[in-house]
Amino acid sequence: MLEVDVHHRAGGFALDVGVSAGDGVTALFGRSGAGKSTLVGMIAGLVKPATGRIVLNDRILFDSKNDIDLPARQRRVGVVFQEARLFPHLSVRRNLLYGQWAGGRRNAPDLDAVCGLLGLDTMLDRSPDTLSGGEAQRVAIGRALLSAPDILLLDEPLSQLDGARRADILPWLDRLAHEAGTPIIYVSHAFDEITRLADNLIVISDGGVLASGPVEDVVSRIDLGPATGRHEAGSILHGEVRRHDEAYGLTVLSLNGADLTVPAIAAPAGAPMRLRIRARDVVLALEKPTKISVRNIIPVTIAEIAFEEGAFAEVLTRTGEQNLRARITRQSAEELGLKPGTQAYALIKSVAIVRRTPASR
Amino acid sequence: MLSAEALSALALSLKVAVLAMVIALPLALFAGYALARWRFPGKGLVTVLVYLPLVLPPVVTGYLLLIVFGPNGAIGRWLEQGLGLVLAFRWTGAALAAGVMAFPLLVRPIALAFAAVDKRLEDAAGTLGAKPATVFFTLTLPLAAPGIFAGVALGFAKALGEFGATITFAANIPGETRTLALAVHTALQRPDGDMLALGLSLIALSVGALAVGLSEFAAARIRGDRHA
Numbered sequence: 001m002l003e004v005d006v007h008h009r010a011g012g013f014a015l016d017v018g019v020s021a022g023d024g025v026t027a028l029f030g031r032s033g034a035g036k037s038t039l040v041g042m043i044a045g046l047v048k049p050a051t052g053r054i055v056l057n058d059r060i061l062f063d064s065k066n067d068i069d070l071p072a073r074q075r076r077v078g079v080v081f082q083e084a085r086l087f088p089h090l091s092v093r094r095n096l097l098y099g100q101w102a103g104g105r106r107n108a109p110d111l112d113a114v115c116g117l118l119g120l121d122t123m124l125d126r127s128p129d130t131l132s133g134g135e136a137q138r139v140a141i142g143r144a145l146l147s148a149p150d151i152l153l154l155d156e157p158l159s160q161l162d163g164a165r166r167a168d169i170l171p172w173l174d175r176l177a178h179e180a181g182t183p184i185i186y187v188s189h190a191f192d193e194i195t196r197l198a199d200n201l202i203v204i205s206d207g208g209v210l211a212s213g214p215v216e217d218v219v220s221r222i223d224l225g226p227a228t229g230r231h232e233a234g235s236i237l238h239g240e241v242r243r244h245d246e247a248y249g250l251t252v253l254s255l256n257g258a259d260l261t262v263p264a265i266a267a268p269a270g271a272p273m274r275l276r277i278r279a280r281d282v283v284l285a286l287e288k289p290t291k292i293s294v295r296n297i298i299p300v301t302i303a304e305i306a307f308e309e310g311a312f313a314e315v316l317t318r319t320g321e322q323n324l325r326a327r328i329t330r331q332s333a334e335e336l337g338l339k340p341g342t343q344a345y346a347l348i349k350s351v352a353i354v355r356r357t358p359a360s361r
Numbered sequence: 362m363l364s365a366e367a368l369s370a371l372a373l374s375l376k377v378a379v380l381a382m383v384i385a386l387p388l389a390l391f392a393g394y395a396l397a398r399w400r401f402p403g404k405g406l407v408t409v410l411v412y413l414p415l416v417l418p419p420v421v422t423g424y425l426l427l428i429v430f431g432p433n434g435a436i437g438r439w440l441e442q443g444l445g446l447v448l449a450f451r452w453t454g455a456a457l458a459a460g461v462m463a464f465p466l467l468v469r470p471i472a473l474a475f476a477a478v479d480k481r482l483e484d485a486a487g488t489l490g491a492k493p494a495t496v497f498f499t500l501t502l503p504l505a506a507p508g509i510f511a512g513v514a515l516g517f518a519k520a521l522g523e524f525g526a527t528i529t530f531a532a533n534i535p536g537e538t539r540t541l542a543l544a545v546h547t548a549l550q551r552p553d554g555d556m557l558a559l560g561l562s563l564i565a566l567s568v569g570a571l572a573v574g575l576s577e578f579a580a581a582r583i584r585g586d587r588h589a
Contacts, residue, residue, distance in 0.1 A: 046484050072487035085485040089503050102499045103490025147489040 002151055002183070006042055006052030006062075015039065015049075015207040021151075021185055025177045027198035027215065028187045035207045036187045037082075040155045043185070044079045045072035056150055073103065078149030078182070082156045084136035086128035092139055093124040099147025108148040109180075117179055118142045118172055134165040138172055145180060152180070155187045166193075173197055191232035195219065195276045196354040220323035222306040222314035233314075234278035235325045236354070241271045253351075256320030258298040262351050276352040279327035283347040284315065286336055296348040300324060302338050317346060367561055369536055370544035377452060377540055378520035381460035382513060385467055385520075389512065392464075393471030415465040419525025426458055426530040454531040455538045459520035467516035470576075474508020475501065511579040518572035522565055541565050 001022050008015040015035045019028075030036050041047030043054060045061065048069060054062040056077070061070050086095050096114070099105040115121045118138045128136060137157050144152055157173075158166045170193070177184060177197050188194055194201060195215065202212040203224060211218050216236045218224075239255040244264060253260040253273060260275075267273065288297060300317035307313050313333040315326040324346055338344070392411055396404070414422050430437040431449045440446040448454035478501050486496045502509075524542040531538040533547060545561045548554030 044488050046488070072484070073490050073492060075488075076490075077488060079485070079488045081481070081485065083481070085479075085482055087482060087486070087500060098486065098491070098499075099489040102486065102495050105490045143489065 001057060002043070002185070003055045004039070004043060004052075006039070006049035006054065008038065008042070008047075008049045008052075010038075013038075013207060017204065017207070017209055019202050019209055019212060021183060021200065021202075023183050024199035025184045025186050025197050026200040026202060027194040028185055028202050028204060029189065029191075029194055030204035030210075031189055034204045036189075036204055037155055039204070040079065040153050040185075040187055043075075043151075043153060044077045045070060045075045059150075076105075076148070076150045078144030078147055078152040080137070080140045080144050080152070080154045080157050082159050084128075084133075084140040086131075086136055086139055086143070088128055090128075091124070092120065092126050092128065092131070095128065095139060096120070096124075096143050096146050098143060103147055105146075105148045108146045111146065114142045114145050117145075117175055132165065133161045134169045137161065137169060141172075141176060145176075145182065149182060152182050152184045153187070154184060156189070158188070158190065158193060170196060191234075192276075192352075192354075195234075195236050195274075216323065220316060220325055222304060222316045222325060232278065233325065233327065234276055234281070235323050237275045237277060237319075237322045237324065239273055239275055241265070241267050241269050241273060243269055255298065256322065258319065259296075260298070260348070260351060261295045262353060265353050274354045276354045277324060277348055278350070278352075279314065279325040281349040281351075282324060282326035283349065284317070284326050284328055284332075284336070284338070285345045285347060286342075288345050289347065292347070294347045294349060296351070297345050298324075298348070300344055300346045302340055302342040302344060304340060305333060305338055307333070317344065319346070364557065364560070366535075366544065367557065367564065370539055370541050370561060371564055373452060373455075373536070373539065374521050374541040377456045377459050378517050380453070380456040381463060381520040382467075382517055384456070385460040385464055385516065386513060389464060389467040389471055389516070390509070393468050393512075394475050396468070397472045397475035411468050412465045414462050414526075419462060419523070420529050422461060423458060423526035423529025426454075426461065426526065430454070430457065430530070449530060450532050450534060450538065452531070452537050455527050455540060456520075458526040458530045459523040459540075462523045462526050463516035463519040466519050467512045470508045470512035470515065471505070474505035474512075477508070478504045507579045511576045514572045514576035514579065518569050518576075521568055521572070541568075 001020065003020045005018040006015065015038055017035070017039055028036050028039065038047055042049050049062065049064070051064040052062065053064070060068050061075050062068060087098065090098070096111065100108055115124070118141060120139060120142055123131065123135060123139065128139070131139065141157070158169060161169065174197065186197055198215045200213065201215040201218040203210040203218060211221055211224055220235050237255060239253040239260060242252045242254040242259065244251050249264045250261050251265045253262060298319055300319045302315060303318045304316040305313055307330055311329050312327055313330045315328060315333065315338065317324045317326060326346060396408060427449060428434055432438065432441065437448060440448065448457055482500060483496050486500050491499065522542050524546065527538065527540060528543055533539050533543045539547065541561055541564065545558050545565070548558035548561060
């Protein structure tokens with residue numbers, strides 16, 4: 001359990017943050033300049049907060065009142081930086097084991113296990129400058145894990161990679177999140193990464209905490225506005241695989257009893273899945289439309305409507321216990337007479353399967 | 362082919378230059394690191410002192426050494442009475458003069474090399490548990506090594522050929538302080554010394570060219586690493 005309560009002022013920038021993170025993946029989300037990296041530096045011991053307190057599993061890392069400020073080397077906080085920061089004169093193997101031979105860290109996970117987890121076996125004797133950006137980042141993650149940290153901070157680890165490389169590394173991060181057993185703080189301003197990886201979400205804006213909680217709850221808050229992104233805003237839902245339709249190459253998922261048809265996915269019937277549905281991919285109708293190409297039409301109840309300045313309104317609907325966001329024009333919302341309690345149908349144009357929900361969670 | 366006189370001068374030069382490097386290198390590493398990484402009061406003054414031998418006439422440097430380290434100098438007298446160590450007019454004094462003259466050439470590439478080491482790597486090493494001294498020896502020093510090597514090559518070449526400060530502080534004593542450069546100078550004073558001077562000059566040329574070549578090689582390696 002990591003508890004952070006820090007106050008900092010540098011130049012015209014102020015940071016006042018109180019957050020906590022437990023097991024699993026806690027995402028720290030916010031736009032560039034929101035203070036995310038500064039916060040990471042403070043937890044790692046590379047930036048000293050003006051005042052505050054940072055406690056990790058009952059170990060006090062920083063406490064301005066009692067003049068405690070553990071140096072980075074004593075904090076057992078593993079950090080993966082935006083740039084991999086591999087040591088260029090050491091082989092991949094020496095980099096991976098640096099925490100042990102130079103840092104004196106004991107009780108580290110097995111090198112073979114970490115190499116297996118991150119697919120590093122074939123790189124061990126290479127020099128860091130022969131690695132691609134994605135490979136280097138995986139080595140950096142392995143190096144941090146092998147220093148036996150009590151918590152792992154990933155500071156926008158994919159931000160320096162292009163689209164294809166990001167797609168390559170995400171499955172490794174998935175495995176890391178579910179198999180490493182170390183709590184992870186994942187800093188990012190990319191919504192797709194967060195919805196895929198995070199269990200909990202903390203939204204940082206202008207140096208303060210705007211919202212925090214389970215990722216499904218925070219992403220369905222329509223009052224946060226631009227801080228959670230517009231284009232990518234959407235909901236996270238849980239469903240399970242009902243059956244496969246091999247003739248049409250489709251998979252049918254069950255979402256609170258309603259069927260959701262998606263392009264075929266490789267998962268057995270009954271497998272729990274996490275889905276992401278972007279608000280702009282949801283259309284609302286008061287009557288169930290017929291003769292329409294959209295296959296996924298589920299009954300919903302309007303829960304909340306946020307009218308914004310511009311052309312759009314954010315609508316939060318509920319299907320069973322789950323939230324589904326829709327982004328429609330203000331004009332439509334008024335002409336349809338939408339208000340909390342209205343029964344409607346959500347037409348879902350596109351569903352992203354973000355991951356198989358592991359049985360352990 | 363080489364006369365005993367030339368061999369003696371070459372051996373003495375090598376001995377003097379090696380001792381000069383052995384003493385000057387640790388100090389140059391410290392000074393280079395401090396100038397590259399630390400901010401401290403009087404840094405400007407220290408910088409001037411370090412680089413002063415580069416711009417002063419060597420004779421003046423030798424004279425200043427005589428004032429400080431000579432038999433009547435403040436430090437010189439203390440060394441002689443306290444430790445029985447005499448520097449002036451001894452080969453050890455020649456090494457001191459050579460070391461002082463070579464110091465700026467040694468410090469400059471070392472300071473640049475330390476400044477070029479990415480501090481963010483050192484931060485990363487800290488988060489992996491490494492103590493500052495461990496970070497220095499496993500990361501900073503190896504990464505600065507090409508620059509240090511270049512500095513040593515240049516400094517060694519300078520120490521090998523130093524003339525002005527050496528002759529002023531340590532004089533020109535055969536077998537004791539008559540190094541290569543001083544031997545060339547002495548040979549040129551003799552009517553029959555042309556061939557000896559030429560031979561000695563060729564030796565100096567070879568050793569110097571070798572040192573500069575090594576230094577260039579090291580510098581190229583630094584550039585290569587940075588752009589890899």
